[in-house]
Amino acid sequence: MKKNDSQxxxxxxxxxxxxTGSxxxxxxxxxxxxxVKNGAEVKIILSNDACSFVSPLVLSTLSKNKVISDFVTEDKMEWHNHVELGLWADVFLIAPATANTLSKMATGLCDNILLATFLSCTCPIFCSPAMDRDMYLNRANSKNLSLLKKRNIYIFNVDEGELASGLHGLGRMKDVNSLFLEMANFFxxxxxxxxxxxxxxxxPTxxxxxxxxxxxxxxxxxxxxxxxxxxxxxGASVDLILGPSSESxxxxxxxxxxxxxxxQMFKACESKFIDCDIAFFASAVSDFKPSSIKKEKINTKxxxxxxxxxxxxxxxxSSDKISQFIVGFALETQNEESNAVKKMKNKNMDLIILNSLRDNQSGFGFDTNKITIIDNDLNIKKYPLMKKSEVAKVILDEVLFHKSEIHQSNAL
Structure with a gap:
């Protein structure tokens, strides 16, 4: 997955x-x-001891950002602002987290930039402990972990296996793929x-x-x-019922x-509509079908x-609608808004997205679209010509807004 892959x-x-130093x-x-490969921006703080185990040059090369290991740069000409680092981050992951660092976090000690950033951080904080078996099982360490959990610090479980001391047991840092998946699940x-x-x-059909x-x-x-x-x-789970199309x-x-x-489209929708939260009917369904299908090619002029x-x-x-939020689409050539409103009311929709064939570069086949969104209260919002990817974001924002309003009104 490339960095610019927004999925x-x-x-x-x-x-x-x-x-930290593990x-x-x-x-x-x-x-x-x-x-980084999956599109995140990464900054790294190394404790002084950690520099003995992993190269700052490697980490700066991979992250494409300077690695920070002290409050000031080596030439003493630049200060690293730990408060800004804490405000910048969406999450702070401390991995590996040694028993020493966890103890300082639990007691509020602040003797390096990593701990200073931890204390000033307002985003979610995750720790992946790493230490020897007896250190991990020590009651003092268990107490520190319990205290941090009570303070809403996410503590990942350790893995069991061979340890650096030669012992076998609990204490290994969670493996990289598991950490990656845990963070993906959080987001x-x-x-x-x-x-x-x-x-x-x-x-189409x-x-x-x-x-x-x-x-x-x-x-x-x-x-x-x-x-x-x-x-x-x-974050949605999407069932896409797709007619003949070159889109992939x-x-x-x-x-x-x-x-x-x-x-076929109806049958596919029928089983999915019952359990869906939101339904977008963006297909162009043929209004008519031949009364009978000829078995042989018609050769008359x-x-x-x-x-x-x-x-x-x-x-x-929609006649069986329970709580589903229904969004329909209308492509009109005349009396666009009035026809769209009639369609919305007649088909029990919550929103309708209006396209007009009068608009250049809009509608069938184009990568752009120009839409008007109409809701059941007849609020009308018109949008300029945009890429269809941007139009999709606008439509989803509008749906989320209306869904939140419904939730608030139901709570009253």
Missing amino acids: SVFFGKKILIGV IAAYKIPELVRLF LQSLPLFEKKILITAG YEQIDPVRFIGNFSSGKMGCELAKQAANL LSHPRITIFNIQTAQ SIIIETEPNIDIVKTL
Whole structure:
């Protein structure tokens, strides 16, 4: 995963790592590499003893930031502001955390820049202890760990295995991959759509006429796919029901169901709608389908196709609405706002996103879109032409705003 890959929960996060004097410090360069690779900005504080176990040059190279090990630089010309470091960080991870450092943290001692930063830090703080078995099991150390936990310091469990002393037992610092996943889970839980289930439809539907022809439309599925990516980036578990489209995406929290017809889309949505928290109906569903499908290719010069209405997916599903927040889309060519409002009311939606074919570079096939958002209170918000990725963020922000209002009104 590249640094600019925004699907990572680490993207844009500021991680401060404090490294203390343990042999386990040799593991930290790999952890730094993983954080940076996944889009985090990393700064590192080394205790003086830690410099004996891991090279500041290695850590500064991997983090792309100067490593700090004292209050002032070696030439005494620059002061390292521990308060600013604490304010800068989204999280402070102390790993490895020795028994000595943990004891000082518990008692409030402050004899180096790492501890000064700890005392002035306002962000969540994590510690990954590392020490020999008997030190870890010592009652004094257990008391320090218990005290820090009571102060809302996150203390990771230690691993069991071979120790530097040659003994076997508890005391090993948590392995790098486990630390990485623990931090990823922390950031994931802080996202606004964490554990929310979202249903999204995208793309066109094709209704077969004969073996080579179909009724369809020009929808590319771009808007729905952007919504899926942005929702997943905010922590949601997304079911994407995708019609025929050249769009491709891969995300650990997106499950894609490829369909072709409106009936297939309805069936795929039906089982997912019941449990979803939010549903975005961004697909361009064919309003009609042939009454019958010809088994052989039609070779006449003119064709008369008898059609029948397709199932109205949104209206059918919304009739069984319990607490789902429903967002629909309308592409209009005339009387845009009034038609969109009618559609929203008729189909029991909470919001509707209006596109107009009159707007250049907007709608089907383009990477940009120009939208108007209308809610049930007929509040209307118009937005300029934007990239569809930006439009997706705007729509999700609006949904989160309305969801919070609903929550507040229910609490009264």
